Amino acid sequence: MIWPVKIIMPIGEEQTVYEPEYRVKLGFVRCWVAMVAGIAQSRELIVQLFYRDMLAASKQSLLGIAWTWVSPLIGIASWLFLNQVGVLMPGKSDVPYPLFVLLGTTIWGVFMAVFTSAASSLSANSNLIMHAHFSHQVLVAQQVAHASLSMVANLVLLAAAFTFFGVHPQWTALFFPLSLVPLLLLGVGIGMIVSVLSILVRDMTKVMTTLLGVLMFFTPVIYTPDVGNEVLQDLIWLNPLTYLVGGARDLMISGIIRDVQGYVVAVSFAVAVFLLSWRIFFISEQKVAEKL
Template sequence: MTPRSYYDSDQPRRLVVSEITNLRRYRGLLRLLVRRDLTVRYKRSMLGVWWTLLNPLLTVAVMWAVFSTIFRFEIPGGVPYVVYVLSGVMLITFFSQGVVASGSSIVGSAGILSKVYVPAEVFAVAPALAALVNFGINILLLLVVQLIAGVGIPFTALLAPIPLLFLVMFVAGLGMMVASLAVAYRDVLDIVGVLLTLTMYATPGFYPVTIVPDRFLLLIHINPLYSYLEVFRGLVYGGNFAPGWMWAVMVFTACGSLLLGAWTFSRSWRRLAVLV
């Protein structure tokens, strides 16, 4: 018989440690919430899960028509534009969707959290993992496009899960921070939406960094998402490793974001229970 686990919302918490422990302790609930998010997303949809493939393809088609045929961007290394932009769209979309979904998770699950005593951080992390499932499907699409475009699949593609793991940590941490603030200030979600749009244009996802004027390069380099993207691209189709400083930025921001997000929950969990 499977042992039952009970959650006591009045039990004192240890900063950060309790949040990390709860994610492991309630992994069954976490899996259930991920499955629910995936089911709800495609419910009553004619194409269902096929939208996971069609969305990036349609976006890439529009960007290819505009930036490849009109502006005629030249991608360094002779990489086909369709491969370059698809990898960028996939990663940036995952980041944006994950942060928004995780950030609104506590407010969206208020009906459950106000009646059932379960750790709220599980609800905040689940959307990031659900977005990762969709991203995994898109990676298969990217690999197929690479083969069709003649790029091939280098052996370094086997290491692609490494930046994805750190990206999930980054998204989950940001999501927990946004979720904590959104319970008290609902307009935080609107502000985050604007910031995510700015981040999308500040990340070389559909344009090469070589076209950016030198005076703006610093803004590109201090954008953490740029490091994630370059590490991912180098592994999945470049067959090389990004510079060490990009790996350092990726590891530092992922671990820092997750710890800061867990700390935010540790400091605000009683307030969340009241406001929800």
């Protein structure tokens, strides 16, 4: 497969010159320009695919968008049960434990939703990739938009929970949606790498989903970071997701990010992973089409 590299204009006619591996040869700056331009030029296609998936998700569905609320509520019920029987000891919290769990699982759910969406962007659309020529970045953008809609629905559930428990969020809660952006970037970044690798290793998405599920237990999602076990505490503080999840939750509960330095490092890590993954995803697009 070959790809366009430049435009020439002989005698008033526009022609496209094709060259293999042109994306690798673009250079650092031109490659980033092409990446951003590819997204901007595909806005209409992103919207069309977004509506397509929305209709597909709601068609022949028992609860439709209500699953966005049912799923986390079922998960919260299980954690509350473990807490009540004494299996789970979450530590002290400034808010009722059900609200603490809902907030933590909502934040974690944002990360997992965008990861899952980005990771399946290529394999789930293999037929479309084989029959149409377009930038594969469109698939990731459309999947992220779909996951972001679910995030908005979860924010409504959070607002209802705060009202039910009579807890007033800090004014810094206004920045809560912004604090989710690093989690979005990290989830999309990891997902894009996995989506490319899954073309070669078909069960890569399942492997990473399982590993991230295990990683949740080393992230203070359902418990506070002040655990008694020193080994577990070291693992928790080495985990960048600890700061991203904790920072977002702190803005809602206390109004002050507990570890600002750790949060800044974790945000920088998330941005770096996203930019590197995006570039790899863009450059490997030709190889992906050949392997499908």
